[in-house]
Amino acid sequence: MIDEIDGGVEPTTPVWAAFGDLMSVLLGIFVLILVCVIGVQLQLSAKLQQAVKERQLEAARRHALEQALAGPLAAGRVTLVNGHIGISGSLLFALNSDQLQPQGRDILKSLAGPLSAYLHDHDEMLMVSGFADDRQVREGNRRFADNWELSAKRSLTVTRALIDEGIPASSVFAAAFGSEQPVSSNSDDVGRAKNRRVEIAPVPRPSKATSMSHE
Numbered sequence: 001m002i003d004e005i006d007g008g009v010e011p012t013t014p015v016w017a018a019f020g021d022l023m024s025v026l027l028g029i030f031v032l033i034l035v036c037v038i039g040v041q042l043q044l045s046a047k048l049q050q051a052v053k054e055r056q057l058e059a060a061r062r063h064a065l066e067q068a069l070a071g072p073l074a075a076g077r078v079t080l081v082n083g084h085i086g087i088s089g090s091l092l093f094a095l096n097s098d099q100l101q102p103q104g105r106d107i108l109k110s111l112a113g114p115l116s117a118y119l120h121d122h123d124e125m126l127m128v129s130g131f132a133d134d135r136q137v138r139e140g141n142r143r144f145a146d147n148w149e150l151s152a153k154r155s156l157t158v159t160r161a162l163i164d165e166g167i168p169a170s171s172v173f174a175a176a177f178g179s180e181q182p183v184s185s186n187s188d189d190v191g192r193a194k195n196r197r198v199e200i201a202p203v204p205r206p207s208k209a210t211s212m213s214h215e
Contacts, residue, residue: 061122065202068114077107085111089131089154089196096137096144098153100161108158111200112165119171124202126172128162130155131199133192134179152176158198 062083069085072078079086092104100108115126130151137144144150155174163169184191 061202064121065118068118069111071114072107072110075110077110083201085200087158087198087200088193089198090193092158092198093154096150098143098150098157100157105161108161109165112162112167115162115200116166118202119167122202123205124171125205126162126167127175127201127203128155128159128172129175129177129199129201130158131177131181131183131195131197132179133195134182134186135192146178148176148178151178154198158200162200 065083065085066073066080069078069080073080077087077091087104087107091107092100094101119126130153132147132151134147137146137150144153152174155176159172159174162172179186179195182191182195183197184194186192186195
């Protein structure tokens, strides 16, 4: 009789053992989440430190450029905005011309020394950019097809003048933007005069790896 009663009862898993297994799983999940959160925080911290470092380097670079150009800036011959040295096109060239005027050559002479000293201490290059207003080249002027060509010729003229004044040819290059990036309205003569300009800006040298990838 007792054997029959005992035989009818099925063994069950203790409640505490099941509870322990559940807690182990929950603890594992918690640890996994904690590790992920810490990993994300470390990545964000590293990115923040890198961003701060880059800003500090950029601020130091601009300060060094301001110091190098203290003379020309004080004389009001050039402007320096966000690391871009601006020169009015009317100081450099006559209207619709790419031939340097005497005062334009004098300005570039005053810049060549400070820029050479700056490049000596920084692994950078100078990008010389030409800009134009939105008016088309005067009719009858067969030297330039359009404002793109005029801005390109002017940037090349300034680039060659800087090389003549001692800037290494390997440290300067020309770029043209036509009328595509105005800094003022083209609705009046004052605005158009501001848009006719040449800018000189230090830029990082391309790395060897980047150069090889384009070959």
